[in-house]
Amino acid sequence: GAVVSQHPSRVICKSGTSVKIECRSLDFQATTMFWYRQFPKQSLMLMATSNEGSKATYEQGVEKDKFLINHASLTLSTLTVTSAHPEDSSFYICSAPPTGERGYTFGSGTRLTVV
């Protein structure tokens, strides 16, 4: 079945640095990728939608300059958290959208801790 590989699974970084998270679709082409943020025991909050070959669409309240999203190819989407601060610490997860044949295909998630 469809698989999305996400890495790193865990990252600890210092305040002020940037962190890049990658999501790759391994056996299918994903022209769209959703990026979510999640706090413990809370829902997935959609941050933005990346689109191959065009600019990402950000949800209201999400800082475009802080969360840089790039969809470089049909199999790779990246989220870069720039100038990270402790309040950016969270669980970030990507997902390819559902199609007629399958539901959401999630990456394994990235636990970001900013110290």
Next chain:
Amino acid sequence: GENVEQHPSTLSVQEGDSAVIKCTYSDSASNYFPWYKQELGKRPQLIIDIRSNVGEKKDQRIAVTLNKTAKHFSLHITETQPEDSAVYFCPRRNQFYFGTGTSLTVIP
């Protein structure tokens, strides 16, 4: 867009008891109703789904029922076990928002 409500937002049950989570929807054209389970720190996993031409579907301890007239579908977990503790979602296919989810805690 379609309005989806999920209840309850949190649920605690004793091990062995049953748990029921309900989602209501507004779009009469909806024809696919999935349930996802997300354990802490892991990705959501599809655990069961149902299409609008079926009223109930069961898979061992998990079942989903659909009431098209009332526009709601429910997740039923019987003989709950601690490993059922997770957040459960009922996302809509044509929306990419997951709503509040239900945090289920099974107390040993």
